[in-house]
Amino acid sequence: MRSDRLIAVRAAFRYLVTTVFLATLVAIGFAGYGAFNAIHAADHHRVAKKTIENGFDVHGIIGGVIVIALIALLVVALAGRLGRREVRASGVLALLGVIQGVLGSVSIDVPALGFVHALVALAILGVSGWLTHKLGREQRQSAPPIKELDAVPAANPTLERSLVDSIAVDDDGLGDVWPVFGDSELFARVIGALAAPLRGAIDKIAGIESRGFVLGAAVAGHLGVGFIAIRKSEGLYPGETLSARTAADYRGREHVFRLQRAAVVPGDRVALVDDWFETGSQGLIGRRLLEEAGAMYAGASIIIDQLAPERRAELAPCHSLLASTALRRP
Numbered sequence: 001m002r003s004d005r006l007i008a009v010r011a012a013f014r015y016l017v018t019t020v021f022l023a024t025l026v027a028i029g030f031a032g033y034g035a036f037n038a039i040h041a042a043d044h045h046r047v048a049k050k051t052i053e054n055g056f057d058v059h060g061i062i063g064g065v066i067v068i069a070l071i072a073l074l075v076v077a078l079a080g081r082l083g084r085r086e087v088r089a090s091g092v093l094a095l096l097g098v099i100q101g102v103l104g105s106v107s108i109d110v111p112a113l114g115f116v117h118a119l120v121a122l123a124i125l126g127v128s129g130w131l132t133h134k135l136g137r138e139q140r141q142s143a144p145p146i147k148e149l150d151a152v153p154a155a156n157p158t159l160e161r162s163l164v165d166s167i168a169v170d171d172d173g174l175g176d177v178w179p180v181f182g183d184s185e186l187f188a189r190v191i192g193a194l195a196a197p198l199r200g201a202i203d204k205i206a207g208i209e210s211r212g213f214v215l216g217a218a219v220a221g222h223l224g225v226g227f228i229a230i231r232k233s234e235g236l237y238p239g240e241t242l243s244a245r246t247a248a249d250y251r252g253r254e255h256v257f258r259l260q261r262a263a264v265v266p267g268d269r270v271a272l273v274d275d276w277f278e279t280g281s282q283g284l285i286g287r288r289l290l291e292e293a294g295a296m297y298a299g300a301s302i303i304i305d306q307l308a309p310e311r312r313a314e315l316a317p318c319h320s321l322l323a324s325t326a327l328r329r330p
Contacts, residue, residue, distance in 0.1 A: 010078035010267060013090075014135045016073045020093065023066050024063070028121055030059040058319065063104050066124070070097030073141045082266055082294060089131050096124050159193060162186050163303065163322050169329045177275045177303065181214065190321065191215070194273055194301045197319045202298045203268045204228050206290060207258065208282050216273040219301070228263045229271060230286050232256070242289050247281040259289040266294030269296040276304040277318070280311035287315065 074094040077087045102119040166179045166186060181187055186197020194215065198205070206228040213229060220227035231237045233256035241258040248254055264270070272286050277300070287297045304327070305312070305320035312318055 010082065010135075012077050013080065013082060013086060014072065014132075016069060016076060017128055017131050017135060020066055021132045023062055023069070024121060024125045027059050027062040027066060027174055028125065030062065031118075031121075039313075041115065045274055060104065063100065067080075067097040067101045070094045070124075081222050084266075085134075086131075086266060089127060093127055093131075094122060096120055096127070100124065116285060122255050140292065147157070159189055160322055160326065162189070162327060164326060167304070167327055169327050171330050173329070174305065175276065175324070175327060177211065180303070181211075187218075190303060191218045191222050193321050194319075195219045195304070198271050198298075198301055199223060201269065202271045204260075204264075204295075205269045206230055206270050206286060208272070208286050211276075212274040214301075215275055218330065219273045219305065226263075228259070228290075230289060233258060242292050243294075244285050244288055246285045248281070255285075257282070257285050260294055264290065264293035264295045268295045269298040270295040271298045272300040272302075272315075274300070274302050276306065276324075277302050277311075278306045278324075280315055281316075282306050283315045284311075310319050 006074070070090075070093045071103050074087075074090040076082075077090040081321070090152075092196040100117065100120045103113055103120060106113060116271055163180065163186075166177045166183065168179070170176070180190060201221070202225060205216045205220040207213045208230045209232045216229075217227045229237075233243070237258050237260060240261045242261055243256055243258045246255045246257065270290050272283055276282065277283050283300055299317040299319065300315050301319045303321045305318070305322070306324035307315070307318070
């Protein structure tokens with residue numbers, strides 16, 4: 001799921017949870033109002049009728065709406081492929097909603113079940129309130145995603161010249177970026193330049209095996225954020241993982257990459273960092289895996305850009321330090 005759709009789904013989920021929480025509060029209030037009216041009527045030797053005035057009809061109507069909203073909440077969490085926390089919490093709420101609906105129907109004839117009915121209502125209030133608080137806090141802490149990243153100057157001329165001098169391209173058109181890693185001063189400047197457009201706009205950095213591990217981890221350390229590894233299929237990677245196959249890369253090879261699901265907290269803003277995007281197939285598979293895990297793709301920051309315009313648009317916002325056309329060729 002693309003980031004803009006994921007943001008919309010998460011917003012709809014958050015509004016539904018908040019609505020359930022507030023509606024449950026109102027329903028409990030009307031139930032209490034009806035109960036106190038019934039007690040008042042009994043004290044005055046009148047039979048309390050189930051009318052809108054004593055609150056029970058309104059309580060019943062709101063209760064029915066809550067049950068429907070809870071089922072819709074689960075559907076949104078599953079269809080939107082939100083995180084495990086959202087799916088589990090909405091599953092619990094949907095189950096409580098069904099139980100509440102059944103209890104609401106039978107407790108009229110079995111008044112003793114009214115006590116259980118009240119406990120389930122409090123459970124719905126508690127779970128929806130907890131989830132509302134968590135989602136609201138994440139929303140408040142969330143900085144806006146990267147915008148107009150391509151408008152950020154790629155690098156200063158001095159850095160560009162250093163990269164051109166350090167990266168050799170052979171007769172087959174393959175570039176050797178490793179000398180950049182071996183020059184401590186140049187490497188530090190590259191890490192700073194890759195990190196610059198991401199500062200304050202992301203929660204984590206993701207790197208694709210193998211040079212993406214070196215660059216991504218260094219940029220993450222520079223920014224003080226976490227790092228997510230996207231591994232090839234043959235590498236060891238414990239825990240539950242998501243996997244996807246790339247389209248052919250610049251050498252015509254396909255790869256299967258994996259992402260550890262536990263590495264992503266739903267809603268994390270994650271940017272890709274790598275050395276060179278040629279066809280962009282690995283970048284796209286990285287974006288796909290991150291979004292399937294519940295992250296919001298926040299863009300990419302790379303050293304060399306060799307992307308076709310349409311592929312660059314798919315990976316936007318994409319910041320690069322140097323266009324491949326600037327490199328010296330045999």
